[in-house]
Amino acid sequence: MSHIACFDIGGTFIKYGVFDGHGHLLSKGKTTTPISNEIVDVLNEKVKTFQLDQPISAIGISSCGLVDHKRGMILFSNNIDGYSGTQLGEKLSHLTHLPVSVENDVKSACLGEMWQGAVKGKSEAVFLTLGTGIGSSIVMDGQVMHGSGGLAGELGHTVIVAGGKPCSCGRKGCFERYASTSAFVQDYKDEAIRNGIGVEIVSGETIMELVMAGDPVALGVYQRFIRYISIGVSNVIHLLNPEKIIIGGGITEGTGPLFQDINNQVRNEVMDVYGCEDKVIASALGNDAGLYGACYLALNRLNMKESV
Numbered sequence: 001m002s003h004i005a006c007f008d009i010g011g012t013f014i015k016y017g018v019f020d021g022h023g024h025l026l027s028k029g030k031t032t033t034p035i036s037n038e039i040v041d042v043l044n045e046k047v048k049t050f051q052l053d054q055p056i057s058a059i060g061i062s063s064c065g066l067v068d069h070k071r072g073m074i075l076f077s078n079n080i081d082g083y084s085g086t087q088l089g090e091k092l093s094h095l096t097h098l099p100v101s102v103e104n105d106v107k108s109a110c111l112g113e114m115w116q117g118a119v120k121g122k123s124e125a126v127f128l129t130l131g132t133g134i135g136s137s138i139v140m141d142g143q144v145m146h147g148s149g150g151l152a153g154e155l156g157h158t159v160i161v162a163g164g165k166p167c168s169c170g171r172k173g174c175f176e177r178y179a180s181t182s183a184f185v186q187d188y189k190d191e192a193i194r195n196g197i198g199v200e201i202v203s204g205e206t207i208m209e210l211v212m213a214g215d216p217v218a219l220g221v222y223q224r225f226i227r228y229i230s231i232g233v234s235n236v237i238h239l240l241n242p243e244k245i246i247i248g249g250g251i252t253e254g255t256g257p258l259f260q261d262i263n264n265q266v267r268n269e270v271m272d273v274y275g276c277e278d279k280v281i282a283s284a285l286g287n288d289a290g291l292y293g294a295c296y297l298a299l300n301r302l303n304m305k306e307s308v
């Protein structure tokens with residue numbers, strides 16, 4: 001049976017896993033991301049280790065940064081120094097003599113959720129990750145939208161406040177300047193200072209705890225945050241009419257009213273004809289979504305090769 005070695009390369013960790021040919025995750029782990037020119041060697045060594053236990057038929061990689069999936073190349077990354085321009089697919093294929101597929105991590109995560117996660121069996125979905133910025137991926141008709149230059153789906157840089165806060169992309173008022181976890185934290189810090197409240201180290205999760213405890217400053221910031229997320233999400237619904245929008249990222253993993261509040265607000269924003277059911281749902285695969293998507297693409301590639 002085919003086994004697939006999968007990697008999810010991030011700025012801090014490389015997560016890895018071995019799947020069987022039916023897409024069952026058999027084992028997984030993670031290692032610290034090395035300097036950029038050692039990444040291929042680390043992956044090669046891991047594959048050799050996996051091969052001690054089972055034959056490996058293909059490699060799937062989900063990676064941070066802008067990825068040319070056709071050439072298996074990292075076009076640009078600001079997470080890992082010197083990683084931009086790495087011919088990841090070609091180099092690893094040369095070392096392992098195995099087919100290697102490479103895709104952007106958010107696009108992989110979306111495919112993983114469609115294959116075995118929150119939107120299993122659906123073919124129209126949008127995936128958003130709330131972190132330092134907002135990562136996004138659009139799947140239509142079961143296919144990731146890449147656009148003419150592989151750059152489709154940068155929803156984080158659509159403007160929701162004309163003339164608003166400046167963004168790293170050069171525009172003002174981008175979605176991610178208001179609805180990312182970083183924006184949520186910054187808004188809370190600003191509001192706390194205005195109210196004479198001492199700000200220690202805060203994260204999205206700690207602010208959510210204050211919200212749950214009924215803290216008035218945190219609640220005000222949270223209500224703004226929900227409103228901004230809902231404006232962006234409603235734009236996406238009107239533009240693409242997806243079956244579901246999945247939202248992932250640390251802040252979305254706790255219990256609490258987040259998804260219900262977003263859905264209630266979205267219902268107020270979206271035209272009735274789009275339906276009144278909850279459109280916005282949590283990721284089901286969490287941190288493993290990228291690995292699942294990488295496996296899906298590797299298996300697809302194998303099947304295509306075998307059918308040619």
Ligand SMILES: [Zn+2]
Nearest residue numbers: 157167169174
């Ligand atoms: Zn921007």
